[in-house]
Amino acid sequence: PVEVTASPLRDEHGTHGAVVVFRDMTERQQVDRMKSEFVSVVSHELRTPLTSIRGSLGLLSGGALGPLDPRAQRMVSVALASSERLTRLIDDILDVERLTSGQMPMETAEHEAATLVDGVLEQASAVAAEAGVVLRAGEREGRVLGDADRIIQALLNLVANAVKFSPPGGTVRVDSVQDGAFVRFSVLDHGRGIPGDMLEAVFQRFQQVDSSDAREKGGTGLGLAISRSIVESMGGRIWVESEPGVATTFSFTVPRPEPELQPARPAAAGG
């Protein structure tokens, strides 16, 4: 395969030539494929021993060998928390790889946005309760056309972040509203917020407002990159607006299924 790019050469008299570049893509494709295989093999090889480490630590910490003295208990808890974080990181790396290489299976079906929002609120309720944050559903409008599990994953990332960055006693609100040919999901929090110069960057892999965010808050730095890949692969877009310390809203759109909303096709010529 050959990639061709062409750029016209123009001056004030008009176009008088073009630069055409032919590039052999075979090598690049091979490198991409090797990278993607490497990532998934390594991730799977890491996951298996990690599962057994987590299992053993879980048993120890649960008192399977009798009660531990407090110092040992603390060490086991730290080790358990770290191995859980490593598992999340590996899972996220695998998701990024599958999403960017187009290997994430995506179903396309109609769903009530309210059902998806409820699913997310339910899944996030334990973390929210632990953080002392109140989760609320606002508007719950619309039907969407997309993959339910992936939409839930994208929305759950946003809700988990909103909870993480809210103070105890804070409120997080989730809405879905119809917006033209799309349903717009949004997650509002009143936590720390995001400075203006980071509003785009946070969607890139491993980009954090504060370099200690992933470590201290138990994140991986991949959540928003995953949400963005999911949303864009369904034909939507994702963005954030923030007034630091006052209000932060992450939003994304997913197409609605209604046929009358699809752009009109030009009438067939001739006949």
Ligand code: ADP
């Ligand atoms: P992480 O695993 O670190 O949460 P994400 O990709 O989900 O990774 O988020 C990237 C960074 O964006 C976070 O580390 C944090 O700095 C910032 N961020 C995300 N959501 C919020 C929010 N609701 N309020 C403040 N900062 C946020």
